Amino acid sequence: MEHKVQLTETERDSIRLAASRILAHSGFRSSERSSRLFRYLVDKAIDGEADSLKERYIGHEVFGREVGYDTASDPVVRNAASETRKRLRQYDAEQGSAEEVRIALPAGTYVLDFSFSPQAVQQDTSPSEEQFDAGIPRKEGTVPELPVSESRFPIWKKLPFAYSIAAIALIGNLLLAAIVYRQKQQSGATQVSLIAPDPLWRPMFATGKEVFIALGHAEGRGEATDSTVTLTSSGLQRITVTDLKAYTNISGFLQLHGHSFQMRTDAETTLLDLRDRPIILIGNHNNSWARRLTQNLRYRFDFDEEDIGKPNRVSSIVDSQRPGLRLWQVPIPTGPSTQVDYGIAGRFLDPVTGGIVIYLAGAGPVATQAASEFLTQQRFLRDLPESINDPKVSFEVVLKTPIVAGVPGSPEVIATDIR
Numbered sequence: 001m002e003h004k005v006q007l008t009e010t011e012r013d014s015i016r017l018a019a020s021r022i023l024a025h026s027g028f029r030s031s032e033r034s035s036r037l038f039r040y041l042v043d044k045a046i047d048g049e050a051d052s053l054k055e056r057y058i059g060h061e062v063f064g065r066e067v068g069y070d071t072a073s074d075p076v077v078r079n080a081a082s083e084t085r086k087r088l089r090q091y092d093a094e095q096g097s098a099e100e101v102r103i104a105l106p107a108g109t110y111v112l113d114f115s116f117s118p119q120a121v122q123q124d125t126s127p128s129e130e131q132f133d134a135g136i137p138r139k140e141g142t143v144p145e146l147p148v149s150e151s152r153f154p155i156w157k158k159l160p161f162a163y164s165i166a167a168i169a170l171i172g173n174l175l176l177a178a179i180v181y182r183q184k185q186q187s188g189a190t191q192v193s194l195i196a197p198d199p200l201w202r203p204m205f206a207t208g209k210e211v212f213i214a215l216g217h218a219e220g221r222g223e224a225t226d227s228t229v230t231l232t233s234s235g236l237q238r239i240t241v242t243d244l245k246a247y248t249n250i251s252g253f254l255q256l257h258g259h260s261f262q263m264r265t266d267a268e269t270t271l272l273d274l275r276d277r278p279i280i281l282i283g284n285h286n287n288s289w290a291r292r293l294t295q296n297l298r299y300r301f302d303f304d305e306e307d308i309g310k311p312n313r314v315s316s317i318v319d320s321q322r323p324g325l326r327l328w329q330v331p332i333p334t335g336p337s338t339q340v341d342y343g344i345a346g347r348f349l350d351p352v353t354g355g356i357v358i359y360l361a362g363a364g365p366v367a368t369q370a371a372s373e374f375l376t377q378q379r380f381l382r383d384l385p386e387s388i389n390d391p392k393v394s395f396e397v398v399l400k401t402p403i404v405a406g407v408p409g410s411p412e413v414i415a416t417d418i419r
Contacts, residue, residue, distance in 0.1 A: 007045075007046070007114070009377075009378065009379040010379075011101075011114070011116065012046050012378060013377045013378070013379065014100060014101050014116070015042065015045070015046060015101055015103070015114060016042075016046070016252070016253070016256055016376075016377075017101075017252060018099060018100075018101040018102075018103060019038070019039070019042045019103065019256055020251075020252030020253070020255050020256045021095075021099075021252070022038065022088070022091050022103065023035055023038065023039065023255050023256065024252075024255065025087075025090075025091050025094075025095070027087035027090045027091060028087055028091075031083060031087065033063075033076075033079075033080045033083065034080060034083045034084045034087050036062055036063075036080075036258075037058070037062055037077075037080045037081065037084050038084050038087075038088075038105075039256065039257075039258055040058070040061065040062050041053070041084075041105070041110060041111075041112050042103075042112065042256070045111070045112045045114070046378075050110075050111040050112065051111065053110040053111065054110075055071050055077045055078065055110070056068070056069065056071055058077045058110060059071065059074070059076055059077045062077075062080075063076050063077070063080075077110075081105060081110060084105055085104075085105045085107065088103060088104055088105055089104075092104070099117075100116065100117045101114060101115070101116055101117070102114070102115040103115075198378075198381040198382065198384060199384055199385070199386050199387075199388045199389035200347060200358075200375070200381060200384050200388060200395065201257075201358075201381075202389055203347075203356055203389065203390070203391035204278040204347075204356045204358060204391075205257065205259055206391075207277075207278055207355075207356065209277050209278055209355075210260045210261060210262060210277065211254060211259060211260070211261040211262075211277070211278045211279070211280060212261070212262060212263075212264075212269075212273055212274060212277055212278070212279050212280070213247065213250065213251070213261055213262070213263040213264075213279075213280045213282065214263075214264060214265070214266050214269045214273075214274070214279065214280070214281050214282070214287065214289045214290070215239060215243060215247055215263055215264070215265050215266065215282045215283065215287070216239075216240070216243055216265070216266055216282060216283025216284070216285070216286035216287030216290065216361075217239060217265040217266060217267055217286060217287075239265070240283075240286065242362065242365060242366055242368045242369045243282055243283050243286070243368055245369045245372070246282050246283075246360060246368045246369050246371065246372035247263065247282055247372075249369070249372040249373060249375075249376050250280060250282065250360075250372055250375070250376065251263070252376075253375075253376040261280075266283075266286075266287045266288050266289045266290070267288070269289055271352075271353070274289070274353040274355070275353050275354060275355070276353070276354045276355055277353075277355050278355050278356045278357075278358075279293075279350070279353060279355055279356070279357045279358070280357075280358045280359075280360075281293065281294070281357060281358070281359045281360070281361075282360055282361070282368065282372075283361050283368060284301045284303075284344075284361035284362075285301065285303050285315065285361075287361070290359060290361060293350055293352065293353070293357060293359075294359055297320075297346065297348065297394070297396060297417075298319060298320050298321060298396060298417045298419075299317055299318070299319060299320075299344050299346075299396050299398050299415065299417060300317070300318060300320065300344070301315065301316065301317055301318075301344070301361065301363060302315075302316040302317070302318045302326060303315050303316070303332075313331070313332045314326070314329040314330065314331055314332060315329070315330050315331075315332050315363040315364060316328065316329045316330075316363065317329075317342050317343075317344060317363055317398055319415070328342040328363065328398065328400070328414075329342075329363070330342060330363040330364030330365075330367075331364075332364070334364055334365050338364065338365075338403055339402060339403055340400060340401065340402055340403060341362055341363060341364035341365060341366050341367040341370070341400075341401045341403055341408065342362070342363045342364065342367055342398065342399065342400055342401070343360065343361060343362035343363065343367030343368060343370055343371040343398075343399045343401060343411070344359070344360070344361055344362075344371065344396060344397070344398055344399070345358075345359070345360045345371040345374050345375050345396075345397050345399060346358070346359050346360075346394070346395050346396035346397060346417075347359070347388070347394070347395050348394040348395070348396075349391055349392055349394070356391055358375065360372055360374075360375060362401075365403075365406075366401060366403055366406070366407070366408040367399060367401050367408065367411075369408050370399060370401040370408040370409075370410075370411040371399055371411065373408075373411065374397070374399060374411045380411070385418070387418060388418060393418060393419070394417070394418070394419050395416075395417070395418050396416070396417040396418075397413045397415065397416050397417075398413070398414050398415035398416075399411040399412065399413060399414070400412045400414045
């Protein structure tokens with residue numbers, strides 16, 4: 001492992017992903033104090049402010065103590081740091097060999113230490129699959145990678161490993177459900193990282209409300225329903241691989257920023273679930289709520305359901321200001337010759353639900369995952385205009401994503417609409 005002090009943007013993104021996995025571990029889920037301190041220290045390290053950390057400052061920022069409190073009589077920071085070190089060692093003992101980034105809190109300091117595997121270090125100069133694949137951590141001998149031509153099809157139809165993928169989806173959902181919590185402030189405490197640093201997420205986080213994620217399901221050409229259905233393992237088996245990876249990126253980002261959320265598939269979501277709260281919509285063709293709420297946006301998808309099953313179909317993104325033109329197309333089904341995918345990411349204030357909506361979807365097999373990376377990685381977020389900090393401002397981008405061996409490359413913005 002190589003220890004790094006000066007971090008590249010790719011390394012920062014890798015740290016964020018590793019931190020979200022650590023926070024999902026049972027050792028941290030059972031300790032709000034350790035989770036809050038760890039999240040705070042990660043944020044400071046990524047922002048390049050770790051060297052300025054002092055015990056009294058942390059006590060004030062994280063645990064709500066008075067600025068001049070007596071650290072000798074109130075060792076809350078030292079105790080939390082000791083617990084965090086123990087929990088990091090526990091996580092490392094259980095998962096460390098499979099991690100590309102190891103995070104430790106050395107004794108006598110509040111500065112985190114990051115150790116990168118040779119593979120992770122090499123990725124800084126040679127982008128590879130792992131740089132862009134921010135999905136579920138994989139160990140040797142687990143679920144094989146889906147070919148690009150199969151990645152848009154339902155997980156539950158993939159044999160012989162369908163049961164393995166369904167089990168991963170179910171375990172992932174149960175794990176994420178377990179870590180969803182509402183931040184409970186101690187008396188006078190300041191919530192850490194509740195307000196996002198970028199203008200895209202800031203209005204959503206500023207509401208202070210739990211985020212609702214509506215995830216497309218693989219059968220998703222049915223109409224949205226107003227009936228309530230309890231989330232079941234059979235529903236999870238119908239989540240596509242690319243949507244599951246996008247959900248992992250989004251939920252990890254929310255968890256890292258200390259924001260609570262819940263998820264249901266679109267078929268299990270009612271209008272009552274969506275009213276007066278921030279919403280994240282993942283998918284379009286397979287997400288009936290996404291199709292309904294985004295139908296008046298400038299950029300939207302064009303997919304003729306009457307052509308399902310016919311050869312030479314295309315999934316397109318169209319511009320409502322240029323009617324009749326299918327500007328960006330992806331063949332369905334895709335094959336080895338497919339080298340590019342297109343997606344949409346954006347945010348708008350929805351008049352039907354009364355809440356802020358963040359939306360991401362792809363025309364083809366991998367662009368939904370690429371759109372989730374665009375929405376959660378600082379190398380993209382830092383370039384967004386401050387004008388979208390206004391929650392009433394609608395923002396849309398069309399993304400072009402190269403496909404390399406079935407894996408999405410870095411998304412490129414090819415069209416933008418701000419109004």
